[in-house]
Structures are given as C-alpha cells and as structure tokens.
Amino acid sequence: KQEVTQIPAALSVPEGENLVLNCSFTDSAIYNLQWFRQDPGKGLTSLLLIQSSQREQTSGRLNASLDKSSGRSTLYIAASQPGDSATYLCAVKDNNDMRFGAGTRLTVKP
Amino acid sequence: EAQVTQNPRYLITVTGKKLTVTCSQNMNHEYMSWYRQDPGLGLRQIYYSMNVEVTDKGDVPEGYKVSRKEKRNFPLILESPSPNQTSLYFCASSLLAGARETQYFGPGTRLLVL
Numbered sequence A: 001k002q003e004v005t006q007i008p009a010a011l012s013v014p015e016g017e018n019l020v021l022n023c024s025f026t027d028s029a030i031y032n033l034q035w036f037r038q039d040p041g042k043g044l045t046s047l048l049l050i051q052s053s054q055r056e057q058t059s060g061r062l063n064a065s066l067d068k069s070s071g072r073s074t075l076y077i078a079a080s081q082p083g084d085s086a087t088y089l090c091a092v093k094d095n096n097d098m099r100f101g102a103g104t105r106l107t108v109k110p
Numbered sequence B: 001e002a003q004v005t006q007n008p009r010y011l012i013t014v015t016g017k018k019l020t021v022t023c024s025q026n027m028n029h030e031y032m033s034w035y036r037q038d039p040g041l042g043l044r045q046i047y048y049s050m051n052v053e054v055t056d057k058g059d060v061p062e063g064y065k066v067s068r069k070e071k072r073n074f075p076l077i078l079e080s081p082s083p084n085q086t087s088l089y090f091c092a093s094s095l096l097a098g099a100r101e102t103q104y105f106g107p108g109t110r111l112l113v114l
Helices: none
Strands: A004-007 A010-014 A019-025 A032-038 A044-051 A056-059 A062-067 A072-077 A086-094 A097-100 A104-109 B004-007 B010-013 B019-025 B031-038 B042-051 B054-057 B076-078 B087-094 B109-113
Touching (some): A004 A086, A019 A032, A019 A104, A032 A062, A044 A056, A044 A062, A044 A072, A086 B042, A097 B042, B004 B087, B010 B019, B019 B031, B019 B109
Antiparallel strands (some): A004 A019, A019 A072, A032 A086, A056 A062, A086 A097, A086 A104, B019 B076, B031 B042, B031 B087, B042 B054, B087 B109
C-alpha cells in the first residue's frame, strides 16, 4: 500500500529565504505527483503536476522535482513571501487512487 | 466560473441522524471523488466515480454511501453518522481519471458528530 510522507511537518522562515519541502513515497509505480496548497478553512489549490515521465515542473517561483526511483519529490520555493504561508500537500496517483501526505505547514515571517 | 461546490460548509449533527453532503461541479468532469481530512493523516479517499452510475470504494468507505445519477452531482451520504466521522470532507473532480488530469477541489465541509 502506497504511503506518502512529508517532512518537516512545520517550517518557519523569514521573508526572502529560499526553501525546500520534501515528499517521499513508498511505491515508485505512480502515474503522477501533484503539489497542492491549502489555506486555513479553504480547499486545495493545485500548484504543480508532474507526470511520471517528467523530472520537474516550474511555475513562477515554484519548482517541483520528481525522482521516481528513489521515491522522492521536492517543492522549491524561491524568495519566499508572507503570502506563501499555508499548508503544502503532496499527493501521488496510482491507478484510480490519489494518496496524500499529511502536509507541511509553512509560515513566512515578514 | 468553473468550480466545485459543496453544501453545507459546516454541519453539527447527532449520532445516527442521516445526513447528505452535496457536491456539484460545472466543468462537465467525468471523474469525481470524496476525501476526508484528519489531523496527521492527510486526505484519505472515501469513494470515487469514473462516470454516471459508476462508483467505487476508496481507502475508507465504511459508513458512507455515494450516488452518481447525474454527471455534475456526487452526494456523500452518511446513513447513521458516528463520532469517528467527525472530519473535514472534500469533494474533487477532474475531466477524466487519467494520469494527466488535475483534480479541482471544493471548499470543504466541516462535520461534527456528537
């Protein structure tokens, strides 16, 4: 059974720092991996979707990488801003199941 | 505006009182699913639907029912709610179930079962 782990569970950084969030999964037979952002009391917003054949995706200040063989993905956030404060979730898709990590709660201090 | 809507957003009920949480999407998506989110456990899939009249169990289907009579709607039914079903529930949809599809999530329904 696929298990998805995110480390750290919480992270606090000063504004302007570059940071990396980590996601690991146990079964490399995935279709894709997706990073989401969740604001308090809100739903999930998709940030980046990486297909199993891809190694990275970029959107603005965000860059996500995927290493299927080692079961790892990272989300790199450049020049962090207070508006980046949220919980970040990674999810892997295999067959029709989408399995989520517990998330990393990010706080960017002004 | 393309969106997934859920109702109600907040619900307090008592053990055993049947309830339904509605989910609707206006994007003509074929695939819809329900998740529950609990602290430290992330999101876990309850049920999903590949198309009208096609539903299947996810990871944690016990105590839940779903139906997909129309493409746009995918209600979640709790026939006899129990306190362990207190959670934050999300509905999601995507155009197809395939690997390239991004899922769009509703705003969530926070349920408290006393």
